[in-house]
Amino acid sequence: MRYKLVAALLGGMLLAAGVQAAALDQLKTFVTTVKSAKGEFVQRQVKTGQDGATRVTGTSSGTFIFARPGKFSWHYTKPYEQLLQADGQTLVVYDKDLNQVTERKLDNALGSSPAAILFGSNDLEKNFTLKEGAVKDGIEWLELTPKSKDTQFERIAIGFKGGGLEGMELRDTFGNVTLLTFSAIQKNPSLSANQFRFQVPKGADVLKQ
Structure with a gap:
């Protein structure tokens, strides 16, 4: 679970008429007009017990930047x-505690993954079925x-409020x-290509996949 950009908390939500158009419009606006962004996130792992109650089993947090596509x-x-860093061609995972770097080709890996929604192109309907x-x-x-x-994800949800990205649930x-929640998001900041180029730390083990 350490290397996954995953987020989902399902249950306790009431379906509402007219949601699809509003949410879909906000998603399309997000992927077509937000070419880059930066912000903060909190990620929580959630587990449902046999009694139906949910509990948080792990929490992590950090920052992100992105520039479409990839x-x-x-x-x-x-x-x-x-x-986790990608320059459009190579995906790098760096674990500081282990001083270990894992590299692999990005290729079409974004296609049907949650990362495609945030960082990919705007052809979401090619890879996903959208539902209210x-x-x-x-x-x-x-x-x-x-x-x-050929994906590890069964269902993904993305939430917006007033045109702003609020969270993802997977x-x-x-x-x-x-569950992922987002905050302090800045839309379309100026980002240089160097901000997405990973420099291998001295003495790090490098694994290529």
Whole structure:
């Protein structure tokens, strides 16, 4: 779970008429007009017990920047430091505690992943089936189901409020659920290509996949 950009908390949401158009419009506006962004995130792992109650089993937080398509830096700062970074061609995962770097080709990996919604191009309907979601605390949600069977995610939800990105909710094929909430988002800041180029730390082990 350490290397996944996953977020989902399902349940307790009331379906509302008219949500689809509003949420879908906000998503389309987001992916077409927000070419770059920076902000902060909190990620929580959520588990449902046999009694139906949910509990948080893990929390992490950090910062992110991205520039479409395929450039991003997702930096965990708590409870441990870790970095996921892509320059449009290569995805790098750096674990500071282990001083270990893992590299792999980005290729089409964004296609039906949650990262595609935030960092990819605007052809979401090519890779996802969109469905009306729910309204909770004023946040309008849209559910996205990956069309590809070759994905670890069963369902993804993204929430907007007043045109602003608020959170993502995901459930993977193993039933694991994680919630991401976003804050302090700056839309279309000036970002240089160097901010997405990873420099291998001295003495780090490098694994290529």
